[in-house]
Amino acid sequence: MLVSGKHVRQAVAHCVDSLTGIPADRWHVRAGDLEWTCWETLEHLADDLLTYALRFGLAQPMDVPRVPLRISRDRPEGPANVIFGDREAGPEGLLTIVEACGGLLATAVDTAAPTTLAPHVFGASDPEGFAAMGVVETLVHTHDIAQGMHLVLEPPQDLSERALRRLFPDVPITDTPWSTLLWATGRIETPDRPRRENWRWYGVPRGRG
Template sequence: MGDGDSTVDGEDVRQVVALAVETLRRAASRDWEAAAGPLDWTCWETLEHLADDLFTYAARFGLATPPLSSLLPFRTSSDRSGGPANVFFVERAAGPEGLLTVVEACGGLLASVLRTAPSTTVAHHVFGPSDPEGFAAMAVVETVVHTQDIAEGLGLEWSPPQELCERVLKRLFPHVVSEPDLDGDAWQTLLWATGRIALPGRPRLTEWRWYGTRGA
């Protein structure tokens, strides 16, 4: 994948969320209670989880000095046993269109916050503290991968921009990019790196992580 630019920012988040919403809107009338790809969550729950991720990422950078060793003290809950634990839930009566609106709003909120956050700001994440650029890359990965999960469940085709996949791989998955035999399709590599698919000669991962801390 070369040694090109790995910079990711809030506008990348805004654009990829818009692409995801545009894709998923095509299936607004389908069964959103279907399983989302390999997950134990439904398509609705998975997209709600994505909205929650985008919102809580943004909340970290609303603070002048975000905590480095803990999450913000939001109260989380699940709608059902085995479902995602979220800070908020979307009104079911609003339907998929309402859920997509919330996702777009949370993506726009994160994009705006990241644009104004000092580049030196560092905030907590379970995979290690990271800066605004790292959180932008995390948000892109969450968006493209969970959109793939949902697209599988709803019978849609989804393929995010290759160039963006290359940049988030370089920013968050240096251990993957450094392997010469994975120098191929960036989207397929990202799906493999996040435990979604197998690649030739490489079984599907059952454990995986990214590295958001600079120099990790």
């Protein structure tokens, strides 16, 4: 597999290692250009990882458009989630949730039959595709949070390259895979490429597109 559970775990480890130790009183600031706080963005990441994993817990994933968990928000402008961290456990507790949800996704994609398809808003994808989605969500939302915290982070280039090759086959890699992934997901502009206002990934299984 181009992207597997191992790579999901690597991306999550990058997130946890990078954000551990940031005081609780800094997590209320806005995450990059998002409308969410850093805390809300991390909750959203955990939510993504869990809901991706749950799709592969079903015997026939394509028969169920969405696992019908109750969705709610802490505030009108916040993310719509099924997961919310215990504030009393602080940021370290929320990072533990992210690690656990990432581990569930890693296990789910590694144990599912490679040809299994599950639904996604951008179209059905296979375990490899969902692993790549987990990597992208983890890397870019860690970046969003780091921006809010005024931190400069650079994840392993190999993770970005694998995610790009799997989900953004239309995007040529220029400069570095990481900067290209940031551009592909609408985070930055470059001298040669204006910032993307609308973007999507392509999760269709390789060889079927």
